[in-house]
Amino acid sequence: RKEVEQDPGPFNVPEGATVAFNCTYSNSASQSFFWYRQDCRKEPKLLMSVYSSGNEDGRFTAQLNRASQYISLLIRDSKLSDSATYLCVVNRLTGANNLFFGTGTRLTVIP
Amino acid sequence: GAGVSQSPSNKVTEKGKDVELRCDPISGHTALYWYRQRLGQGLEFLIYFQGNSAPDKSGLPSDRFSAERTGESVSTLTIQRTQQEDSAVYLCASSFGTHLNEQFFGPGTRLTVL
Numbered sequence: 001r002k003e004v005e006q007d008p009g010p011f012n013v014p015e016g017a018t019v020a021f022n023c024t025y026s027n028s029a030s031q032s033f034f035w036y037r038q039d040c041r042k043e044p045k046l047l048m049s050v051y052s053s054g055n056e057d058g059r060f061t062a063q064l065n066r067a068s069q070y071i072s073l074l075i076r077d078s079k080l081s082d083s084a085t086y087l088c089v090v091n092r093l094t095g096a097n098n099l100f101f102g103t104g105t106r107l108t109v110i111p
Numbered sequence: 112g113a114g115v116s117q118s119p120s121n122k123v124t125e126k127g128k129d130v131e132l133r134c135d136p137i138s139g140h141t142a143l144y145w146y147r148q149r150l151g152q153g154l155e156f157l158i159y160f161q162g163n164s165a166p167d168k169s170g171l172p173s174d175r176f177s178a179e180r181t182g183e184s185v186s187t188l189t190i191q192r193t194q195q196e197d198s199a200v201y202l203c204a205s206s207f208g209t210h211l212n213e214q215f216f217g218p219g220t221r222l223t224v225l
Binding site for chain 2: 034042043044045046049087099100101102103104
């Protein structure tokens with residue numbers, strides 16, 4: 001089983017829609033969680049960290065469910081500029097190679 | 112401010128040749144990572160440097176791959192006797208402190224092996 005699994009999509013949504021992505025992780029020792037955004041043929045950039053209590057940044061809300069071992073990203077009022085691939089990243093303290101990237105969920109916002 | 116830079120941005124080489132990819136991390140970042148991303152695929156961890164500690168090489172796919180880092184500065188990833196399957200974008204990232212902190216990625220080197 002992969003460390004991090006995401007639905008690859010694609011998700012095609014109209015402007016203004018609300019869209020949610022989930023990501024599951026396999027190792028309960030995972031400690032830190034992030035969402036990165038990767039535009040086509042560009043490098044990944046941090047979108048937001050995911051805190052235990054959940055956190056919001058404008059139109060973006062991230063949630064963590066440790067019991068079920070998943071994190072989610074909710075995007076409200078989608079903009080054309082939100083079109084990108086969203087990478088789920090999970091980090092655990094044990095072991096040297098402890099940062100795991102999901103393969104990403106592709107979002108296209110349609111005018 | 113300077114971000115992570117990588118060179119070359121594109122590299123086309125013939126099968127069997129050696130290539131060297133360079134990464135300049137953000138000044139002061141102690142951690143440096145190399146990843147590989149094949150077309151349409153996720154990021155594949157290759158190697159991780161943290162300060163002066165021994166690097167974690169567990170992600171290197173074969174002994175044709177090696178990497179070095181001088182102190183907390185430049186890193187080079189070397190691929191010997193390249194194969195067509197090595198074609199990918201090679202991304203370097205750096206972070207301040209440990210892996211718990213945000214990673215800043217360079218623009219990548221697109222390697223094409225003919």
